[in-house]
Amino acid sequence: MDTIDSLTKLFDDACVLTDAESLQTYGKDWTKIHQPNPLAIVFPKSTEQVQALVKYANQESLALVPSGGRTGLSGGAVAANQEIVVSFDKMNQILDFNSLDRSVQCQAGVVTQQLQNLATENNLFYPVDFASSGSTQIGGNISTNAGGIKVVGYGLTRNWVLGLTVVTGAGEILKLNHGLVKNATGYDLRQLFIGAEGTLGFVTEATMKLARAPQNFSVMVLAISDIPALMKVFDAFQNALDLSAFEFFSELTLHYMHTDKGYAKPTETDAPFYALLEFDNDNEQREAKALETFEYCMEQDWVVDGVMSQSIEQAKTLWKLREDISETIAVYTPYKNDLSVIISKVPEFLKKVDEVVANNYSEFEVLWYGHIGDGNLHLNILKPADMDAAEFTQKCSVVNHQVFEIMQTLEGSISAEHGVGLLKRDYLHYSRSPEEIATMKAVKVVFDPNGIMNPGKML
Ligand code: 2HG
Ligand code: ZN
Numbered sequence: 001m002d003t004i005d006s007l008t009k010l011f012d013d014a015c016v017l018t019d020a021e022s023l024q025t026y027g028k029d030w031t032k033i034h035q036p037n038p039l040a041i042v043f044p045k046s047t048e049q050v051q052a053l054v055k056y057a058n059q060e061s062l063a064l065v066p067s068g069g070r071t072g073l074s075g076g077a078v079a080a081n082q083e084i085v086v087s088f089d090k091m092n093q094i095l096d097f098n099s100l101d102r103s104v105q106c107q108a109g110v111v112t113q114q115l116q117n118l119a120t121e122n123n124l125f126y127p128v129d130f131a132s133s134g135s136t137q138i139g140g141n142i143s144t145n146a147g148g149i150k151v152v153g154y155g156l157t158r159n160w161v162l163g164l165t166v167v168t169g170a171g172e173i174l175k176l177n178h179g180l181v182k183n184a185t186g187y188d189l190r191q192l193f194i195g196a197e198g199t200l201g202f203v204t205e206a207t208m209k210l211a212r213a214p215q216n217f218s219v220m221v222l223a224i225s226d227i228p229a230l231m232k233v234f235d236a237f238q239n240a241l242d243l244s245a246f247e248f249f250s251e252l253t254l255h256y257m258h259t260d261k262g263y264a265k266p267t268e269t270d271a272p273f274y275a276l277l278e279f280d281n282d283n284e285q286r287e288a289k290a291l292e293t294f295e296y297c298m299e300q301d302w303v304v305d306g307v308m309s310q311s312i313e314q315a316k317t318l319w320k321l322r323e324d325i326s327e328t329i330a331v332y333t334p335y336k337n338d339l340s341v342i343i344s345k346v347p348e349f350l351k352k353v354d355e356v357v358a359n360n361y362s363e364f365e366v367l368w369y370g371h372i373g374d375g376n377l378h379l380n381i382l383k384p385a386d387m388d389a390a391e392f393t394q395k396c397s398v399v400n401h402q403v404f405e406i407m408q409t410l411e412g413s414i415s416a417e418h419g420v421g422l423l424k425r426d427y428l429h430y431s432r433s434p435e436e437i438a439t440m441k442a443v444k445v446v447f448d449p450n451g452i453m454n455p456g457k458m459l
Helices: 003-010 020-026 047-060 111-120 139-144 191-192 227-240 251-261 285-299 313-321 325-332 343-360 389-409 425-430 436-449
Strands: 040-042 062-068 082-089 094-098 104-106 159-167 173-176 201-209 216-226 244-250 274-279 304-307 333-342 366-369 376-382
Touching: 003 040, 003 047, 003 104, 003 285, 020 040, 047 062, 047 082, 047 159, 047 201, 062 139, 062 251, 082 173, 104 111, 111 139, 111 244, 159 313, 173 191, 201 389, 216 227, 227 244, 227 285, 244 251, 244 304, 244 313, 244 436, 251 274, 251 313, 251 325, 251 366, 274 285, 274 313, 285 304, 285 376, 313 325, 313 436, 325 376, 325 389, 343 366, 343 376, 425 436
Parallel strands: 040 082, 062 082
Antiparallel strands: 094 104, 104 201, 159 173, 159 201, 216 274, 216 304, 244 274, 244 366, 333 376, 366 376
């Protein structure tokens, strides 16, 4: 029996696709650099079906690639070598909700927004958020330890995972932590699968924690003269208020949002950088504190202009200036880097990387934006319209080594939140020591002895 017949036997006709269009769609993520070339796409409906598939793949030495919302930016879900893509689209059920535990049990294919909506309907809150939350799936969020725009206030996906069901590469089902808040019984294996990009096994179900819903929130956008001032503004505001977000974008980035999207500039005075901050505004004292801090920052000449939302609608409009950047600039085929350092090193890091970028890319436009309040900056270099895409990528990747050497000296990360996948795999040593990489490889062998789970990714 050939592989497709066997897969059809394991699933059913409707859950195995081999047509050219599906292979193209499900074989890639947002990176669009590698040519998709999977053997087939399968759509399991249960953990047991995933287990049966993994056992079969072990017997036949077939490689499996997990697929969620396919919005990844590092090629973690790309299938370019005749792998079987395991899509979680049909495992999209919310299985249980418990208001006392403040927890939701989801299948891996539940879309982030589905979870956010369920939380809101129950007067609770799922705080991990990003522009793509209408497409990303919980399994993918967990496998990449997704961050997003509220990490300053609420942390990464890892903070919200109470329990996991996984199928390991050895074909075992592990139920990890059972939703417990406290569990001091040895190694917390759950944590290993978070951010593992499907290289150890596949997450099939998760118990996610919910938070108290913010009663009201306000957004400020501040025009700021330079990065050292921006960090001082962050410090002043984080001391004054509980911030849920502290983001930034450069003047050139705002220019594109203005010209390409028609979004109004937030302030009358232009400045090299803009900070967007959000805070819970559920009483008058908080608002007074925010305004007082704003005035203090103006007096210090750190801030040259600013605006504070007067309604939820206005807050949402201001958020679009930051949230819609990635999608808006996608037409310029940007070369992306996703870097992080500890917060206090951000000015040094930006200055050094900016110098390298200015020396090497004088003919390219460079956009900076990101989650500066947690030390994570996105560097996007725009492709000139008349330059060939391959030539552009080659030119940009040459400079990667210089940028990553700076990251290594500063003990930063060459991939803060987008994962390693295929794109950053060969640069992993800039952020991880040889001993760490050897240990990671040893861990992989424990869970995936035959190397069939998302091979070639990360390691
Ligand atoms: C964001 O923060 C995403 O908008 C995408 O992580 C970052 O486009 C990027 O480089
Ligand atoms: Zn980001």
